[in-house]
Amino acid sequence: MAEPACKRHMTYAEYVAAEAASDVRHEFVDGEMFAMSGGHPLPGLLAARFIVALGPSLGQGPCRSYCSDTRIFVPDLAVGLYPDLSVICGQFEQDSRDPQGVTNPTVVVEVLSPTTELWDRNGKFDRYRHLACLRDYVLVTQERNRVEHFARNDDGSWTYRDLRDGDVLRLTGAPAEVAITGLYDGVVELRQDPGAEGVPA
Numbered sequence: 001m002a003e004p005a006c007k008r009h010m011t012y013a014e015y016v017a018a019e020a021a022s023d024v025r026h027e028f029v030d031g032e033m034f035a036m037s038g039g040h041p042l043p044g045l046l047a048a049r050f051i052v053a054l055g056p057s058l059g060q061g062p063c064r065s066y067c068s069d070t071r072i073f074v075p076d077l078a079v080g081l082y083p084d085l086s087v088i089c090g091q092f093e094q095d096s097r098d099p100q101g102v103t104n105p106t107v108v109v110e111v112l113s114p115t116t117e118l119w120d121r122n123g124k125f126d127r128y129r130h131l132a133c134l135r136d137y138v139l140v141t142q143e144r145n146r147v148e149h150f151a152r153n154d155d156g157s158w159t160y161r162d163l164r165d166g167d168v169l170r171l172t173g174a175p176a177e178v179a180i181t182g183l184y185d186g187v188v189e190l191r192q193d194p195g196a197e198g199v200p201a
Contacts, residue, residue: 012078012097019080020100025069028080029127036068036082042190043111046140047084049183050109054087057176063089063106072108073101076130083124084140085109087174093133106173107136125150135173143191145184 009031010018018033019026026033051065058064065087072081075095087107095103108128110120120139128134137150137158149161151172163169169178 012080015080016098016100019071025082026080027082028078029123030079037115040190042142042187043084043113045187045190046111046142046183047109049185050085050140050178053178053183054174054176058087058174061175063087063174063176071098071101072105072128072131073098073103074127074130075103077127079127081124081127083108083128084111087136087171087176089174103131104133105131106133107138107171108134109138109140111140112142133173136171138169138171140183145180147178147180147183 010028010033011031012028015026015028015033019028025036027036028034047068051067054065065085068082068084070082070086070088072083072086073079073095074081075097078097080098080101083105085107086102086105086109088102088104089106090104092102093104094101105128110116110124112120125137128137135152139148139150141147145165147163147167147169149163149169151159151161153159161169163180165181165184167180169180171177
C-alpha cells in the first residue's frame with residue numbers, strides 16, 4: 001500500500017469531495033487517502049483479458065463486469081476501494097455517504113504486483129469480506145500463470161483454489177468461468193520487458 005496522499009485524518013464526506021475534484025483516483029482506508037499508482041501495462045492487460053473472458057458467460061444476464069474506475073464502498077468500515085475488476089449483479093446498491101460508490105459487488109478481482117500484493121491479499125480482502133454480498137475474491141498473478149480463488153460458502157467460510165494452466169475458474173457469485181490458459185495467452189513478451197515492475201527480464 002502506498003504512502004497516504006493526505007497525512008491528516010479525514011471524514012468519508014471529505015474524501016468523497018476531494019475525490020470528485022481530483023484527476024487521480026484514491027482509496028480511502030482508516031481515515032486516510034492513498035493514491036492509486038500507475039505502472040506497467042501488464043496488469044491492465046490481464047484485467048482487460050478477464051473482462052473479455054467473462055463476456056460470453058455473463059451474456060445479457062443480470063451480472064455485468066466493471067473496470068477499475070468503479071469504486072466499492074464498504075459501509076461498515078467507511079472504506080472506499082477500487083478493485084481492478086468487479087462483477088455486480090442486478091441494480092447498483094449504494095449508501096447515502098457515497099453517491100458514486102457501489103456496495104453490492106458479488107465478485108472482486110485484483111491483479112497482484114510486487115508493491116500491492118500484501119495489501120491485496122490481506123488488507124483489502126479483510127475489508128471486502130465485510131460485504132455480505134461478496135461471493136468471490138480472485139487474485140491474478142503477473143509473473144506466472146496463476147489465479148487464486150476464494151469462494152464464500154453459505155456458512156460464511158471461504159474455500160480456496162489455486163488455479164494454473166489447464167484449470168478453469170468457476171465463479172460462485174455469477175454464472176461465469178474463465179480458462180486460465182486463455183487469460184495469459186500472449187503475455188510472455190510483456191513479462192520479458194525489462195521495464196515491467198517486478199517482472200524479471
